[in-house]
Amino acid sequence: MSENAPEKVSSAIRELVHANHILFDQGVVDGFGHVSVRHPLQPDRFLLSRSMAPGLVTEKDVLVFDHDGAPVETGGPAVYLERFIHSEIYRKRPDVVAAVHSHSPAVVPFSAVTGTKLRPIFHMCGFLGAGTPVFEIRDYAGTGSDLLISDNRLGAALAESLDRGPAVLMRGHGSTVVGSTLRQAVFRAVYTEVGARLQTEAMKLGPVTYLTEGEALATTNTNNTQIDRAWYLWLKAAEKRSMAT
Amino acid sequence: MSENAPEKVSSAIRELVHANHILFDQGVVDGFGHVSVRHPLQPDRFLLSRSMAPGLVTEKDVLVFDHDGAPVETGGPAVYLERFIHSEIYRKRPDVVAAVHSHSPAVVPFSAVTGTKLRPIFHMCGFLGAGTPVFEIRDYAGTGSDLLISDNRLGAALAESLDRGPAVLMRGHGSTVVGSTLRQAVFRAVYTEVGARLQTEAMKLGPVTYLTEGEALATTNTNNTQIDRAWYLWLKAAEKRSMAT
Amino acid sequence: MSENAPEKVSSAIRELVHANHILFDQGVVDGFGHVSVRHPLQPDRFLLSRSMAPGLVTEKDVLVFDHDGAPVETGGPAVYLERFIHSEIYRKRPDVVAAVHSHSPAVVPFSAVTGTKLRPIFHMCGFLGAGTPVFEIRDYAGTGSDLLISDNRLGAALAESLDRGPAVLMRGHGSTVVGSTLRQAVFRAVYTEVGARLQTEAMKLGPVTYLTEGEALATTNTNNTQIDRAWYLWLKAAEKRSMAT
Amino acid sequence: MSENAPEKVSSAIRELVHANHILFDQGVVDGFGHVSVRHPLQPDRFLLSRSMAPGLVTEKDVLVFDHDGAPVETGGPAVYLERFIHSEIYRKRPDVVAAVHSHSPAVVPFSAVTGTKLRPIFHMCGFLGAGTPVFEIRDYAGTGSDLLISDNRLGAALAESLDRGPAVLMRGHGSTVVGSTLRQAVFRAVYTEVGARLQTEAMKLGPVTYLTEGEALATTNTNNTQIDRAWYLWLKAAEKRSMAT
Numbered sequence: 001m002s003e004n005a006p007e008k009v010s011s012a013i014r015e016l017v018h019a020n021h022i023l024f025d026q027g028v029v030d031g032f033g034h035v036s037v038r039h040p041l042q043p044d045r046f047l048l049s050r051s052m053a054p055g056l057v058t059e060k061d062v063l064v065f066d067h068d069g070a071p072v073e074t075g076g077p078a079v080y081l082e083r084f085i086h087s088e089i090y091r092k093r094p095d096v097v098a099a100v101h102s103h104s105p106a107v108v109p110f111s112a113v114t115g116t117k118l119r120p121i122f123h124m125c126g127f128l129g130a131g132t133p134v135f136e137i138r139d140y141a142g143t144g145s146d147l148l149i150s151d152n153r154l155g156a157a158l159a160e161s162l163d164r165g166p167a168v169l170m171r172g173h174g175s176t177v178v179g180s181t182l183r184q185a186v187f188r189a190v191y192t193e194v195g196a197r198l199q200t201e202a203m204k205l206g207p208v209t210y211l212t213e214g215e216a217l218a219t220t221n222t223n224n225t226q227i228d229r230a231w232y233l234w235l236k237a238a239e240k241r242s243m244a245t
Numbered sequence: 246m247s248e249n250a251p252e253k254v255s256s257a258i259r260e261l262v263h264a265n266h267i268l269f270d271q272g273v274v275d276g277f278g279h280v281s282v283r284h285p286l287q288p289d290r291f292l293l294s295r296s297m298a299p300g301l302v303t304e305k306d307v308l309v310f311d312h313d314g315a316p317v318e319t320g321g322p323a324v325y326l327e328r329f330i331h332s333e334i335y336r337k338r339p340d341v342v343a344a345v346h347s348h349s350p351a352v353v354p355f356s357a358v359t360g361t362k363l364r365p366i367f368h369m370c371g372f373l374g375a376g377t378p379v380f381e382i383r384d385y386a387g388t389g390s391d392l393l394i395s396d397n398r399l400g401a402a403l404a405e406s407l408d409r410g411p412a413v414l415m416r417g418h419g420s421t422v423v424g425s426t427l428r429q430a431v432f433r434a435v436y437t438e439v440g441a442r443l444q445t446e447a448m449k450l451g452p453v454t455y456l457t458e459g460e461a462l463a464t465t466n467t468n469n470t471q472i473d474r475a476w477y478l479w480l481k482a483a484e485k486r487s488m489a490t
Numbered sequence: 491m492s493e494n495a496p497e498k499v500s501s502a503i504r505e506l507v508h509a510n511h512i513l514f515d516q517g518v519v520d521g522f523g524h525v526s527v528r529h530p531l532q533p534d535r536f537l538l539s540r541s542m543a544p545g546l547v548t549e550k551d552v553l554v555f556d557h558d559g560a561p562v563e564t565g566g567p568a569v570y571l572e573r574f575i576h577s578e579i580y581r582k583r584p585d586v587v588a589a590v591h592s593h594s595p596a597v598v599p600f601s602a603v604t605g606t607k608l609r610p611i612f613h614m615c616g617f618l619g620a621g622t623p624v625f626e627i628r629d630y631a632g633t634g635s636d637l638l639i640s641d642n643r644l645g646a647a648l649a650e651s652l653d654r655g656p657a658v659l660m661r662g663h664g665s666t667v668v669g670s671t672l673r674q675a676v677f678r679a680v681y682t683e684v685g686a687r688l689q690t691e692a693m694k695l696g697p698v699t700y701l702t703e704g705e706a707l708a709t710t711n712t713n714n715t716q717i718d719r720a721w722y723l724w725l726k727a728a729e730k731r732s733m734a735t
Numbered sequence: 736m737s738e739n740a741p742e743k744v745s746s747a748i749r750e751l752v753h754a755n756h757i758l759f760d761q762g763v764v765d766g767f768g769h770v771s772v773r774h775p776l777q778p779d780r781f782l783l784s785r786s787m788a789p790g791l792v793t794e795k796d797v798l799v800f801d802h803d804g805a806p807v808e809t810g811g812p813a814v815y816l817e818r819f820i821h822s823e824i825y826r827k828r829p830d831v832v833a834a835v836h837s838h839s840p841a842v843v844p845f846s847a848v849t850g851t852k853l854r855p856i857f858h859m860c861g862f863l864g865a866g867t868p869v870f871e872i873r874d875y876a877g878t879g880s881d882l883l884i885s886d887n888r889l890g891a892a893l894a895e896s897l898d899r900g901p902a903v904l905m906r907g908h909g910s911t912v913v914g915s916t917l918r919q920a921v922f923r924a925v926y927t928e929v930g931a932r933l934q935t936e937a938m939k940l941g942p943v944t945y946l947t948e949g950e951a952l953a954t955t956n957t958n959n960t961q962i963d964r965a966w967y968l969w970l971k972a973a974e975k976r977s978m979a980t
Binding site for chain 3: 855856857858859929932933936937939940941942943944945946947949950952953954956961965966967968969971972975
């Protein structure tokens with residue numbers, strides 16, 4: 001390990017706390033939902049808060065989880081029931097560095113209807129590409145489940161449905177969005193919600209012009225260079241309205 | 246009575262004040278609506294604020310009511326016209342420990358239309374089960390009433406319509422939601438509103454996939470173990486934005 | 491004049507300032523819109539702010555206007571272009587003590603469509619009765635006007651359209667709501683907006699059950715006894731978030 | 736240059752900072768979007784912030800740009816990718832003194848649908864006139880662009896589409912609104928968003944009555960005299976909730 005290894009970890013933890021507060025302040029998560037980041041030194045591990053509302057998370061609430069979604073230190077506090085969303089995506093997708101699971105309100109309806117796909121109508125949502133898959137948990141857990149990704153098998157099935165994409169909807173539940181950095185994952189989680197709201201409104205007005213695949217790709221490339229502009233605003237806003245202090 | 250009986254009562258009062266502030270801060274109640282809890286020592290009585298906006302309630306505003314909805318201490322302040330919602334539900338439903346009556350905005354439309362039932366499309370609302378009954382007061386008070394549950398007879402009719410369920414809509418008026426704890430009743434009141442908003446939006450997008458009965462049951466069981474996670478967030482938010490101090 | 495006449499006036503001014511701040515805080519007015527109250531000692535006069543955003547009004551901004559809508563003290567600050575809304579309603583309606591003119595956002599659409607009437611689906615809006623008239627200014631000012639009630643003639647036409655009712659919509663513009671007290675007018679302005687939003691949402695869900703005339707009347711009578719409950723909450727909220735200090 | 740030339744510039748910069756904060760506080764811009772003003776002394780130049788979230792802009796972030804959209808001082812901080820929106824509009828339209836580019840949420844859907852035009856249903860939006868043109872960037876940059884106005888040629892094409900009007904929508908992206916003063920441009924940006932929301936809601940209720948051309952012109956003339964009333968309110972609100980300090 002390099003000399004500043006401990007600093008890398010504490011910096012990752014601090015940024016993860018910021019991500020928690022931003023996602024709450026931007027209305028992506030409420031009491032529920034969670035965000036993780038791959039461990040900066042041990043890529044088969046990840047950082048995730050103990051089970052609590054993201055808006056209240058502080059640095060001391062962040063735990064280390066192993067590649068199976070188990071907390072590395074046993075006997076600790078209660079952990080999220082759905083930590084397997086994170087562990088299985090990190091296992092399947094070496095390119096993914098962060099993941100956000102949420103019930104953000106404009107997205108849930110797209111998870112629960114047939115005949116309409118969440119697709120980008122707006123350049124900030126180009127990353128949604130040709131349309132977002134919907135994970136139907138009934139295909140894996142039958143018709144009487146609690147809809148949660150509560151074990152490795154369901155996590156793997158969700159990761160399969162996510163495939164190479166940036167986002168997967170979860171029927172009757174919400175979505176999971178990933179990124180190659182924590183800030184990108186947060187950015188995408190916010191703009192998945194924004195895009196869902198815009199598409200919902202547009203569909204009431206008339207036939208919608210979606211981004212082409214070429215536009216989706218080009219806007220994504222450009223937006224990837226602009227993420228910090230939003231991040232610093234969101235962080236300031238989250239600190240100003242913080243519930244955690 | 247046990248030694249800490251007075252503490253049990255003062256603790257129940259404190260929690261009821263919190264419930265009032267949370268319901269206001271989460272937009273479930275405005276100037277109107279009310280929340281009660283069964284008396285912790287005398288199960289045929291309940292605690293409810295005097296007639297005032299929930300967001301302003303303090304501990305000294307909480308009164309004790311008897312099984313007929315009459316305040317135990319006579320000559321006190323004005324009381325809610327609809328206290329009979331609470332008394333008759335407590336009479337009919339020994340399992341109920343708390344009740345929330347509100348005009349929360351996404352729910353009222355479901356009370357006032359025919360052909361659409363409030364049903365869960367979202368795992369956090371699984372408790373809504375196979376659909377929420379609508380109480381039509383015209384069946385009991387005729388076509389010229391003020392729509393209020395202003396006496397024991399109407400309270401009993403409403404309790405009848407609620408039946409064994411967690412929620413009943415009241416046509417042109419709002420809803421009443423119950424729980425086996427105060428926190429569960431508050432949780433359900435918030436998520437009834439959230440669920441109504443999600444269903445309204447989903448219905449515009451295409452045919453909706455509702456939770457199965459099995460899913461409704463399983464999600465309810467899981468969510469019942471997670472209520473405090475939301476409660477502590479909501480309490481923090483309510484305290485931060487409190488109107489009562 | 492009685493001994494406490496000056497106190498009556500200063501109390502009316504103070505309450506009018508509160509009404510301005512409440513209407514802003516509740517989202518009924520933005521930079522535009524205005525609220526007046528009949529002069530407590532001289533019933534052919536009324537109190538109204540100088541031309542400014544209601545959210546910023548202070549006591550020293552309140553002016554006295556005569557029965558023709560002219561400020562009693564000449565050479566003062568700029569006055570609202572539409573003060574004739576108030577003067578002509580006070581002239582025609584001795585029962586009216588206060589009037590609110592606003593562009594509240596859920597109401598404007600009802601003013602600008604044909605085939606849908608703003609009607610009460612919700613007991614708090616019973617005062618809307620059998621439906622709210624729409625004033626079409628083209629009938630009085632032709633097809634090239636600025637839509638404003640900018641003289642006595644147009645004010646009288648609007649008052650005619652209001653007739654004996656509590657509210658009149660103004661096509662492409664907003665609404666005017668009146669009351670027999672200032673608090674009642676404010677209460678009705680807030681709940682006209684709330685009711686419009688509820689009706690808009692309900693119409694998307696299915697056939698709507700409106701209040702009967704008997705229910706409209708009975709709910710109005712009951713609600714008239716409950717106005718202060720909302721007023722004190724709204725005042726507290728407006729003071730907490732005040733822009734005027 | 737006149738004696739108070741430096742003061743004119745510093746005053747323009749201060750007002751531009753206010754405009755940035757107002758547009759953020761009113762929800763017209765989020766992390767993205769920008770507002771410029773023509774240089775008060777050198778009409779072939781304009782003032783615009785460096786690349787950052789408008790809500791965080793301070794006076795020291797404002798830069799001078801030349802008629803080609805290049806920052807006058809080289810080697811400075813990163814600049815907005817779309818500064819050519821501003822430079823080409825100032826070049827084509829000597830009457831324009833200020834321009835706002837935004838992704839305001841109610842407007843984007845109108846940019847992305849066919850068959851519905853953004854038109855004024857509300858007197859505050861009369862400036863929208865007979866309907867707002869939509870700039871389809873595919874006509875100039877093909878079907879694989881990032882949708883941004885990232886060079887002079889695209890800026891000129893957008894300015895061509897804006898023509899003599901106050902606003903142009905940009906497909907899948909947002910809008911650009913101009914004014915003959917900075918305050919007018921901000922006023923129009925806010926009311927373009929308000930008007931889009933009202934039209935969206937009205938279209939769900941029934942056939943819409945739009946303003947006539949005569950009404951559009953007359954309301955615009957009247958509203959132009961009322962801009963400061965909104966400006967001072969918005970400034971107060973923006974200062975109160977400022978993220979920049």
